[in-house]
Amino acid sequence: MPQAPAVIANLVESVLGRPAHLLDASEPAPGFLKLELHAEPPPGGWHPGHEIQVRATPTQGRRYTVQTVGGTDSERIGILAATEAEGPGTAWIRRLRVGSRTTVLAGRHRPLREHGTRRLYLGDGCALGTLDAYTQGSDAPIVAVEVPADAVEPLADRRPRFRFLAAAGAPGDALQSWLERAVGDDEFRNLDGAVLLGRAQSIQRQRRVLTDSLNLSRRAITTRPYWATGRAGL
Ligand SMILES: Cc1cc2nc3c(=O)[nH]c(=O)nc-3n(C[C@H](O)[C@H](O)[C@H](O)COP(=O)(O)OP(=O)(O)OC[C@H]3O[C@@H](n4cnc5c(N)ncnc54)[C@H](O)[C@@H]3O)c2cc1C
Known part of the structure; x- marks a missing residue:
């Protein structure tokens, strides 16, 4: 759903939306932002590699991936974002401040299908x-x-x-x-x-x-x- 009418996006958000707030933000390297969010988990819980979506604007969604799930806190997720794109998704990432409340969209985790062992x-x-x-x-x-x-x-x-x-x-x-x-x-x-x-x-x-x-x-x-x-x- 990179682009959808607001009414459709609202509908999707009502099904997949998880309330979240920003716990911490840091810049681990030039061009990268790491966000730590507390987010209500989807069915099956959060997993590293979980794909999420954010509503960067009322009509534009952008996808990100859960990098880490907090050890003792299963509702703490980390996201590592590259900031090179400078589109609405990057602006959404940059806008968040510690304590900011937001919504992330996620369903049950569907891992990538990997093949082989080496x-x-x-x-x-x-x-x-x-x-x-x-x-x-x-x-x-x-x-x-x-x-x-x-x-x-x-x-x-x-x-x-x-x-x-x-x-x-x-x-x-x-x-x-x-x-x-x-x-x-x-x-x-x-x-x-x-x-x-x-x-x-x-x-x-x-x-x-x-x-x-x-x-x-x-x-x-x-x-x-x-x-x-x-x-x-x-
Ligand atoms: C399943 C999935 C998981 C993803 N997980 C992550 C993640 O964990 N972390 C992360 O940082 N990104 C992730 N992405 C990529 C991210 O969604 C895109 O980079 C997104 O386009 C950025 O949105 P934007 O609105 O800032 O830029 P857009 O409006 O989408 O694009 C603006 C311009 O920047 C260019 N552009 C887009 N992305 C990049 C880029 N990465 N580098 C250079 N130029 C770019 C486009 O071609 C376009 O010209 C994921 C994408 C998918 C599909």
Whole structure:
């Protein structure tokens, strides 16, 4: 529901809306905001990786992902937002102040369908919270994330197992070059699954490399576009 008449959006909110308020906000790295919210859980409770929606304006919805669920407080959720888009969703994130009351929209958690056990995860900044959620507890996933150059160090300090690549050129170019080099260097022997998140056009290029050069079947590759050049909301 990136765009819907207010009357339809009101209806959706009356079914899926969960009252929430902001407990804390911080900037873990340039270009990223971390929100901690207290939010009434949907049926089945909150889970890391849970997709939520916010009404950025009365007629525009934007999607985000639960990065963390508070240890002792099952109603405390964390969201990691990249602020590069600068559209209504980003403005909504920036507007929130500690104590602000709001509504998040969520249904029962439907996790991404992942394949294989030796997996490669690729994404850009807006997928970092999701990558944190899905790789926690995994043995040795290969995770590579393209982020703004000045965010690489602060993000890498807290995630030594992730490979952070400084964005350079067009979106997705840095990750694509890294991927092609790693495939050429035979770094992905025994890979049997992949999860590709982030910009739609980048995901298509990445999938082509994995299917053509690694002979990974399309079924072994989970894709979830989060944004697309030339599109507002997805
Ligand atoms: C299922 C799902 C889960 C998501 N989870 C998260 C999450 O946890 N954290 C998060 O930060 N984002 C997440 N996103 C992505 C987020 O919804 C988009 O980035 C969204 O478009 C931002 O809204 P906006 O109103 O600020 O910009 P829009 O109005 O949608 O777009 C404005 C312009 O910015 C461009 N743009 C959009 N997103 C980006 C981006 N990330 N980087 C660079 N340019 C962009 C668009 O192409 C457009 O030109 C998720 C998306 C989906 C579909």
